Amino acid sequence: MSDMITTKQRLLNPKFWLGVSFFVVVSLLAIWAVQQLNLWLKDEQRLPVQEIVIAGERQFINDQQVEAVIRQAQPGSFFELDVNKALEAVEAMPWVHKASVRKEWPSTLKVFLVEQVPVAHWNSDSLLNQQGSLFNGQLSADAKALPQLFGPGGSEQTALQGYRAMQQLLANSNLQIEELELSERFAWQIKLNNGIRLNIGREEFIDRVQRFVDVYPLLAKNSKTVDYVDLRYDTGLAVGWKQQSES
Template identity: 25%
Template sequence: MQQVKSEAFFAGARPVDPRTLPVPARRSPLQRVNNRFNRAFVLHGAAIRRSFMIAGLLAGATAVYAAHEPIGAGIGALSTLAQGGFADAGLSVGEINISGQTLTSEQAIFDALGIQPDTSTLAFDVEGARERIAELPAIDTVTVRKTYPADVTVSVTEKVPVARWRVDGITFVIDSSGAQIGEDGGAYSDLPLVIGDGAADDALVMIRALSHVPQLQEGLVALSRIADRRWDMIYDTGLRIQLPEQGVAQALVKLAAYQSEYQLLQRDLDVIDLRVDSVVAVRPTKREDPKKS
């Protein structure tokens, strides 16, 4: 390595008064903080941006939650005012036409519509009303329409009743599945009457079996379900015919043959027992002995 003599190093040097040298300016505290922030942002910019974004989201969510109740109340108030305005303008529901109902009361349909005195035709929810009416027990199909300025029309089709079911002292009208579709108000007295627990579920099968032997239906007032296992036929004369658990159709055909040949149902009998396949047992009506009276 080449040696440089001190004389050569200081060859161009000249004496300087230290007091004339420039003094560096001191940085203010704000500048120092700004420099530190810039240095941190360069090194950790992604993490800082994520932190700011999360904080902003939290602040926004807090503000929305704090304001949702006043906003909801304001929307509700505006809706109420709008309803009243539409009603005052002549758009309130004025006439409701209901057709097709027999088992379902008009009041039940009106309640399901949900129409209040200040309900406007414009705001009336047709689909919601249709769904509520469709849930009524006797309703099969329903159509709801609104006609401006002030009419609502409801047209229903009810389920087809097949029998009356008396249980616990109340008589219901039932459909083919055995479901209750309304109370019997006397309009369905021509339908077969079934009695007892479980009678509704099996009513249609028994009614269909009886349809093949019309000669056994005259004077028949009720079909009584016994222990939810078999049927008794009850006539207006007090005669009771006891049917078997199995082979009901065959027992009815046999009874129809006896009726045609011997007029068995017109005999002075209390009971005809068909529960045993190969036997027809009868119990005569008990008569009081006039000598004992």
């Protein structure tokens, strides 16, 4: 009975309702403050990404394009920007091999880039990087000349590995591979920088290229100009000569 009287007295006490009112007002103010803070943090004009700092060795990547890609993919304030989505947008650029993106208080975005390193053209419309992976970059006319590799889809790494192995042998004779073709049956043909074409075939291509390297000094001394060398033999080779034009 006494407890009921105490509760009734508390409810009739003005100080009790004053305290309740104060608690409600404070709670509402706190909710309003949080909402205003969220709106303020999302306001691009108040906390924009003022600076995008790009680092990493790069020859083909345009910094202005990187910044434009980030701002287009992730418009908004510094706090609203999604680092993972910005990273996806940057790594989708043709010349970007890998990247990292991080925020730096209060308004800076730092981007570190690892650029694609082209080592060969592939089927005339793509490029191969050092790992033998395709990417669709564009080279300027004055860029370093790269070998032309051709082959069926999915054979990029096989072709690149074969190119490197054969080029290592040919370099001893100061010869460079300009074109390499890997057929559907995985037979090798190459064209050298002196115009000689080598028909190597499918089997023991390293041994066959070494055979050409061994005999090349004799061919170079000949007055005739070599057109092609057919190495598809177990122990020998066949030489085709260019026709000499009459003076």
